[in-house]
Amino acid sequence: MRFPQGKNNIDVFELEIYNKIMITRGSVRRKSEVVFKRVIELRKKGYSYTEIKKETGIAKSTINNWLSFVGLTLSKEHFQIQAKKRVENYVLGTEASKITRAKRKDEDIQKFIQEKKLYFNDPFFVAGIMLYEAEGSKGFSNGLSNSDFRLILFFIRFLEKYLFIDRYKNLTFRLYVHETRKNDLTRIVSFWSKKININSKDIRLSWKRNIVVKRRENLDYVGQFEVRVHGIHNFTSKILAISDIILARYTRI
Numbered sequence: 001m002r003f004p005q006g007k008n009n010i011d012v013f014e015l016e017i018y019n020k021i022m023i024t025r026g027s028v029r030r031k032s033e034v035v036f037k038r039v040i041e042l043r044k045k046g047y048s049y050t051e052i053k054k055e056t057g058i059a060k061s062t063i064n065n066w067l068s069f070v071g072l073t074l075s076k077e078h079f080q081i082q083a084k085k086r087v088e089n090y091v092l093g094t095e096a097s098k099i100t101r102a103k104r105k106d107e108d109i110q111k112f113i114q115e116k117k118l119y120f121n122d123p124f125f126v127a128g129i130m131l132y133e134a135e136g137s138k139g140f141s142n143g144l145s146n147s148d149f150r151l152i153l154f155f156i157r158f159l160e161k162y163l164f165i166d167r168y169k170n171l172t173f174r175l176y177v178h179e180t181r182k183n184d185l186t187r188i189v190s191f192w193s194k195k196i197n198i199n200s201k202d203i204r205l206s207w208k209r210n211i212v213v214k215r216r217e218n219l220d221y222v223g224q225f226e227v228r229v230h231g232i233h234n235f236t237s238k239i240l241a242i243s244d245i246i247l248a249r250y251t252r253i
Contacts, residue, residue: 039066046085105234112238113245119162126246128158133243142235145176145226149195152225156196163232167198170231174204177223184221191222 035056042052049060056063119125131151136144144155159165173196177188185205193200208224229235 036066039063043067048085105237108234109238109241112234113242116162116242120242120246124158125162128155128162129239129243129246131155131158132239133247136239137236138240140236141228142230142232143226143228145174145224147222147224149192149222149225152227153196155227159229165229165231167196170229172204172228172230173198173202174206174226174228175223176206176208176226178208178210181221181223188222192225196225 035058038056039052039058042055047055049063052058052063053060116125131154132144135146135151144152146152156165156167156171159171160167165171173192175189175192177185181188189200189203189205192198192203232238
């Protein structure tokens with residue numbers, strides 16, 4: 001690489017470059033002088049190695065060597081520029097991912113709706129949808145809870161018939177019992193085990209510890225039973241989407 005012979009013919013930056021790479025100027029061939037300067041220029045603007053490679057076609061190892069010679073690899077200013085660019089790229093990437101996930105979710109829901117359209121006039125199907133609309137979780141738990149075993153059993157059979165759910169593989173069960181009814185636990189667990197036709201060992205237990213001013217003697221007390229669905233992506237969103245369609249039929253003003 002050749003540089004002008006007098007200081008008056010080159011600027012300070014070029015002089016610093018010349019002084020730092022004299023011992024290795026053989027690494028920059030005559031035909032690379034233009035691209036070498038381009039690499040320096042891009043780096044000063046905050047370009048990353050990948051971006052410089054894309055612009056110039058130079059290997060990253062060569063870019064690193066050249067920039068090391070001129071002291072642009074550890075520039076505080078450069079790191080600040082790169083940090084800002086990384087944050088900007090992260091934000092853009094995150095937003096793009098959100099858009100992609102939202103699009104895939106919507107496509108998944110629309111496909112589900114199309115698959116279940118033939119059941120929209122089936123009373124059992126409509127009742128199952130409405131039951132979840134009224135009693136089901138609106139968050140991410142995909143659960144429905146109630147103290148009436150008939151509603152729980154109805155919901156399970158709805159899942160088995162229309163969503164092909166296996167109660168022994170795709171459902172988990174939890175029983176919420178007030179701590180003041182510990183002495184009734186065996187009876188309560190046995191009750192749900194028989195009604196739902198599952199092993200009592202498959203029923204997880206949670207104690208309700210809210211304060212009771214006066215205990216009510218209710219011999220029919222069986223706690224609160226919850227069913228959670230697993231294995232169906234976007235389950236709650238799908239059910240509620242169909243619920244909106246069905247409700248719209250009967251709530252138009």
